[in-house]
Amino acid sequence: MxxxxxxxxxxxxxxxxxxxxxxxxxxxxxxxxxxxxxxxxxxxxxxxxxxxxxxxxxxxxxxxxxxxxxxxxxxxxxxxxxxxxxxxxxxxxxxxxxxxxxxxxxxxxxxxxxxxxxxxxxxxxxxxxxxxxxxxxxxxxxxxxxxxxxxxxxxxxxxxxxxxxxxxxxxxxxxxxxxxxxxxxxxxxxxxxxxxxxxxxxxxxxxxxxxxxxxxxxxxxxxxxxxxxxxxxxxxxxxxxxxxxxxxxxxxxxxxxxxxxxxxxxxxxxxxxxxxxxxxxxxxxxxxxIGNFKTSLSNQTVLNENGTSNPDNIKAYMTLSDISKEFNIDSKDLLKACNLPNDTDLNKSIKELKDDFAKKGIDFEPSTLREIVKKIMK
Ligand code: SF4
Ligand code: SF4
Structure with missing residues (x-):
C-alpha cells in the first residue's frame, strides 16, 4: 500500500x-x-x-x-x-x-x-x-x-x-x-x-x-x-x-x-x-x-412524549429505580406487579435483570415491564 x-x-x-x-x-x-x-x-x-x-x-x-x-x-x-x-x-x-x-x-x-x-x-x-x-x-x-x-x-x-x-x-x-x-x-x-x-x-x-x-x-x-x-x-x-x-x-x-x-x-x-x-x-x-458531545439523553427526555412519560419508550438500559422515579410508582408496588422478589437490585439495568432472572428460570422482558407500567398508569 x-x-x-x-x-x-x-x-x-x-x-x-x-x-x-x-x-x-x-x-x-x-x-x-x-x-x-x-x-x-x-x-x-x-x-x-x-x-x-x-x-x-x-x-x-x-x-x-x-x-x-x-x-x-x-x-x-x-x-x-x-x-x-x-x-x-x-x-x-x-x-x-x-x-x-x-x-x-x-x-x-x-x-x-x-x-x-x-x-x-x-x-x-x-x-x-x-x-x-x-x-x-x-x-x-x-x-x-x-x-x-x-x-x-x-x-x-x-x-x-x-x-x-x-x-x-x-x-x-x-x-x-x-x-x-x-x-x-x-x-x-x-x-x-x-x-x-x-x-x-x-x-x-x-x-x-x-x-x-x-x-x-x-x-x-x-x-x-x-x-x-x-x-x-x-x-x-x-x-x-x-x-x-x-x-x-x-x-x-x-x-x-x-x-x-x-x-x-x-x-x-x-x-x-x-x-x-x-x-x-x-x-x-x-x-x-465543553460538554456538548452528548451520546445519550436523560431518561426524562427519552421517555417524554407530548409532555408526559410514555411507557413504550422504556429502554432496556434503564433501571427499575429510574422507572419508579420517572413514572412516580412506588418501587415495592412495581416489584410486586412484576412478580419480582423484594430484594431485587433496583439499580441494575432491565437488561441485566433480564439476564440474571433468565438464569433462575424467571421470565422478565422489557416488553412485559412496559405493559405493566401502562396498566399501573391507567
Ligand atoms: S459514507 Fe457512504 S459513500 Fe462514503 S464511504 Fe461510507 S459508505 Fe461510502
Ligand atoms: S480522483 Fe479522487 S477518488 Fe479518485 S483516486 Fe483521486 S482522490 Fe481518490
Missing part, C-alpha cells in the same frame, strides 16, 4: 467502530452505558435535522453527538471534499479491502458502460431523499432495519442481527459481494451519506488538479481510482464523486503531476491526513471538553 498514512487512519476507524459496537452490546446504552451506533453516526445528524429545525427535538435514538459529527464531516467536506468517505467511513474501507482481495484472487473487475454508470450514480440522491423524507414523516429511524451500517455494527449482537436486521444483512452481504467486482459500488451508486456529502463537495477548497504538461498519459490514476473516475483525460476530476483518497496522487509515476491544490498551495497526502485528524480533534474534542 503506497498510501500508508491514509490506510493507518482508515484501519484505526475500522477497528474502533466494532470495538464501540461490542462495548455497547456488553454494557448497554443510556447515561451510564456505552454510546450506541446511532449516537456515533453523522448520518443520524442529517436524519434528525428537519425535526430539529422544526420542533427543536431529536428523533428517537439520535443524540447531540450525531449532530456534532455531522458538522465535523461537513466542515471537512468544505475543506477536502468527501474525505470522510476516503479516510474515515469503515464501510468504505471494507469495500476497498474486499476489492483488493478480489484483485489478488484475479477476479475480473467490471466496468459499467458509461451510460448506466452515470444513471446509477443518481440513484444515491433518490435513496437520500427517500430516507430523509420517510424518517421525517415517521419521526423515527423507520428504515434502520435496512441500514447496512447499523447492521454491520450489530454483527456481533447474536440473534438480534437476524431478528432486527435481516434485510440490512442481505444488503450488507450484497455490498461485500459487489466489492469483489466493482470497487465501492455502494459508495458510487447508493449511499445516502455519500450523496449528501457530494452535494456540498463542489464547494471544497482543495481539489485534485492535474498538470497536463508533465502527464505522460499512463492512465495509472484512472486505473487506481476507487470511485471509477476518469482522471487521465481531465485537468480536475469530478469534485462531486471524488472521495479525496489520494490513490491517484500516490499511483502517479511523475512527481507533482497530480496534486491536492488551492491556488499555489498544495497539500501532500500526509498533510491531507493531518488536516483530517486536526479537524476531528478540534470539533469533536472541543465539544467533548
Amino acid at each position: 503506497k498510501n500508508k498514512f491514509k490506510w493507518i487512519i482508515s484501519i484505526f476507524f475500522l477497528v474502533l467502530t466494532p470495538f464501540i459496537a461490542i462495548r455497547h452490546q456488553l454494557m448497554g446504552g443510556g447515561p451510564s452505558g456505552s454510546p450506541s451506533v446511532d449516537a456515533l453516526c453523522p448520518f443520524g445528524g442529517l436524519e434528525t435535522l428537519p425535526t430539529l429545525l422544526k420542533n427543536g427535538t431529536y428523533i428517537q435514538k439520535i443524540t447531540p453527538s450525531s449532530f456534532i459529527l455531522l458538522i465535523a464531516v461537513i466542515i471537512l467536506t468544505f475543506v477536502l471534499g468527501r474525505a470522510f468517505c476516503g479516510y474515515i467511513c469503515p464501510l468504505g474501507s471494507i469495500q476497498s479491502l474486499i476489492t483488493k482481495l478480489g484483485k489478488k484472487l484475479n477476479i475480473k473487475q467490471i466496468t459499467l458502460n458509461r451510460f448506466f454508470d452515470r444513471i446509477l450514480r443518481y440513484a444515491k440522491y433518490l435513496v437520500l431523499f427517500v430516507v430523509l423524507f420517510t424518517t421525517y414523516k415517521a419521526g423515527e429511524l423507520i428504515l434502520r432495519p435496512y441500514d447496512p451500517w447499523a447492521t454491520f455494527m450489530h454483527l456481533t449482537s447474536g440473534p438480534e442481527v437476524f431478528e432486527e436486521f435481516l434485510i440490512g444483512l442481505i444488503i450488507l452481504i450484497a455490498i461485500f459481494i459487489s466489492s469483489l467486482f466493482i470497487e465501492r459500488a455502494w459508495c458510487r451508486y447508493f449511499c445516502p451519506l455519500g450523496a449528501a456529502l457530494s452535494l456540498t463537495s463542489p464547494l471544497r477548497i482543495f481539489k485534485i488538479k492535474k498538470n497536463n504538461s508533465t502527464c505522460i498519459n499512463c492512465k495509472s490514476c484512472t486505473h487506481n481510482c476507487p470511485m471509477g473516475l476518469e482522471i487521465h483525460s481531465k485537468v480536475s476530476p469530478s469534485s462531486i464523486e471524488c472521495i479525496s483518497c489520494g490513490e491517484c496522487m500516490t499511483s502517479c509515476p511523475i512527481n507533482k503531476t497530480l496534486e491536492m491544490k488551492k491556488g499555489d498551495i498544495s497539500l501532500s497526502i500526509n498533510k491531507v491526513g493531518i488536516t483530517i485528524i486536526l479537524t476531528l480533534v478540534l470539533i469533536i474534542g472541543g465539544n467533548m471538553v
